Amino acid sequence: MLSVIDFIHTNRDRYVSQLKQYLAIPSISALPEHTGDVRHCAEWTAEEMRRIGLENVRLEETPGNPIVYGEWLQAPGAPTILFYGHYDVQPVDPLDLWESPPFDATVRDGEIYARGAADDKGQVFMHFKAIEAHLKQAGRLPVNIKVVIEGEEEVGSKNLDDFVRANKARLAANVVVISDSAMFDRGVPSICYSLRGLAYFQIDLRGTKSDLHSGVFGGAVANPAMVLAHVLAQMKDKGGRIKIPGFYDDVRPLSDAERAAWRTLPFNEKKYRKDLGAPKLAGEKEFSVLERVWGRPTFEVNGLLSGFTGDGAKTVIPALAMAKVSMRLVPNQHPDKIAELFEAHVRKVAPKTVELKVTRMHGGKPWITDYDNPFVQAAGRAIEQGFGKAPVFCREGGSIPVVSTFQEELGVPAVLFGVGLPDENAHAPNERLDLSNFHNGIVASAILYEEIAKTG
Numbered sequence: 301m302l303s304v305i306d307f308i309h310t311n312r313d314r315y316v317s318q319l320k321q322y323l324a325i326p327s328i329s330a331l332p333e334h335t336g337d338v339r340h341c342a343e344w345t346a347e348e349m350r351r352i353g354l355e356n357v358r359l360e361e362t363p364g365n366p367i368v369y370g371e372w373l374q375a376p377g378a379p380t381i382l383f384y385g386h387y388d389v390q391p392v393d394p395l396d397l398w399e400s401p402p403f404d405a406t407v408r409d410g411e412i413y414a415r416g417a418a419d420d421k422g423q424v425f426m427h428f429k430a431i432e433a434h435l436k437q438a439g440r441l442p443v444n445i446k447v448v449i450e451g452e453e454e455v456g457s458k459n460l461d462d463f464v465r466a467n468k469a470r471l472a473a474n475v476v477v478i479s480d481s482a483m484f485d486r487g488v489p490s491i492c493y494s495l496r497g498l499a500y501f502q503i504d505l506r507g508t509k510s511d512l513h514s515g516v517f518g519g520a521v522a523n524p525a526m527v528l529a530h531v532l533a534q535m536k537d538k539g540g541r542i543k544i545p546g547f548y549d550d551v552r553p554l555s556d557a558e559r560a561a562w563r564t565l566p567f568n569e570k571k572y573r574k575d576l577g578a579p580k581l582a583g584e585k586e587f588s589v590l591e592r593v594w595g596r597p598t599f600e601v602n603g604l605l606s607g608f609t610g611d612g613a614k615t616v617i618p619a620l621a622m623a624k625v626s627m628r629l630v631p632n633q634h635p636d637k638i639a640e641l642f643e644a645h646v647r648k649v650a651p652k653t654v655e656l657k658v659t660r661m662h663g664g665k666p667w668i669t670d671y672d673n674p675f676v677q678a679a680g681r682a683i684e685q686g687f688g689k690a691p692v693f694c695r696e697g698g699s700i701p702v703v704s705t706f707q708e709e710l711g712v713p714a715v716l717f718g719v720g721l722p723d724e725n726a727h728a729p730n731e732r733l734d735l736s737n738f739h740n741g742i743v744a745s746a747i748l749y750e751e752i753a754k755t756g
């Protein structure tokens with residue numbers, strides 16, 4: 301094991317220059333014009349998996365972007381890890397706010413800046429390098445490993461569930477390992493035991509067949525932008541509670557023990573607010589900030605479009621108004637049930653003066669696990685050795701749709717060990733990854749495989 305760790309320390313610079321190549325591929329899954337780049341990225345991922353010594357590496361075609369699969373199964377009797385990550389990234393707009401180009405990775409003050417640095421190429425690469433260190437230095441891994449890297453996570457993992465269901469035997473494992481989340485804070489490594497789910501929609505309203513002169517027709521027809529504002533205003537009350545009937549029915553209350561555990565975490569509300577640049581925080585008064593983002597569901601408007609938004613003034617009644625909205629869900633809410641409740645509520649509150657269309661975009665189930673198992677303990681020991689500190693246990697407000705699918709279809713526990721930081725701008729301009737966390741993460745991952753082997 302010492303020589304494996306030595307190998308990792310000696311190769312530090314090479315890891316960064318290789319990661320730069322990975323980050324140079326604009327694998328934006330949300331934009332059709334990047335379909336070719338996404339495929340190129342899948343091929344690059346597969347090539348890299350072959351280089352580090354994985355076997356049977358191939359692209360699994362789906363109706364969407366390919367899934368990259370590879371394995372190393374030469375440790376008979378040892379446990380099998382299913383490692384999951386994603387090679388697709390979020391769009392980069394607004395581009396002018398980036399201090400260096402999003403696909404030309406740049407190192408500044410010990411952090412590597414690029415789209416995908418933290419979410420998730422950097423964290424996937426960390427495990428690739430840990431696997432490589434074992435295979436190149438020891439000629440073997442202490443565990444069996446199956447690797448699944450998908451290209452549609454950022455658009456809801458539309459095709460991955462079918463792949464998992466169709467390949468249950470091939471994907472069978474003892475534990476799922478994922479690095480696609482953040483540490484609680486700088487210097488506070490963590491293990492995540494719950495993710496929120498998601499239900500995403502587009503609302504389209506049409507008032508008339510064309511835009512109208514607001515003087516000639518104003519007063520006689522509905523304004524879809526006003527109607528949309530009204531509809532959206534019916535979704536939440538002043539206290540931040542969602543008004544969709546039945547919305548909270550399946551919300552599992554937070555236990556006193558869990559709330560007490562979160563109060564011991566090193567969280568500073570004033571600093572949190574200041575770092576966000578918010579004049580005042582919002583949300584449900586009966587819940588702390590961590591409870592609001594980890595344990596409570598939300599309703600958000602993600603985008604709005606209607607009418608004249610250029611310079612100057614134009615007297616017009618827009619024909620159309622559009623909103624993208626989504627809800628974060630917590631255990632045990634189900635995205636399909638929430639979709640029905642939401643659509644019924646929108647239909648009820650929208651007046652007859654407009655034509656209404658609600659489109660379901662994508663969804664994902666929330667996930668929660670009992671973290672009292674030997675794999676989580678193994679991860680705790682590995683993180684402590686890699687980061688010099690035992691991890692704290694936390695939930696996350698983000699979503700990784702496949703995690704609950706793995707749990708339900710494969711029936712195995714998942715260990716979420718993320719090394720991003722909450723302020724590393726995932727999905728925003730100037731995304732970055734701290735290189736010491738990246739490096740410690742490679743060491744911790746290499747040790748994690750060793751520690752998981754001991755559970756067998």
Ligand code: BES
Nearest residue numbers: 454455456480481482498664696698699
């Ligand atoms: N890696 C994130 C999810 C995440 C972020 C987990 C922070 C824990 C902490 C993932 O890539 C992501 O962004 N997921 C989407 C899922 C959606 C498109 C279905 C999300 O959460 O918005």
Ligand code: MN
Nearest residue numbers: 419420453480
């Ligand atoms: Mn991610």
Ligand code: MN
Nearest residue numbers: 419454726727
């Ligand atoms: Mn993401």
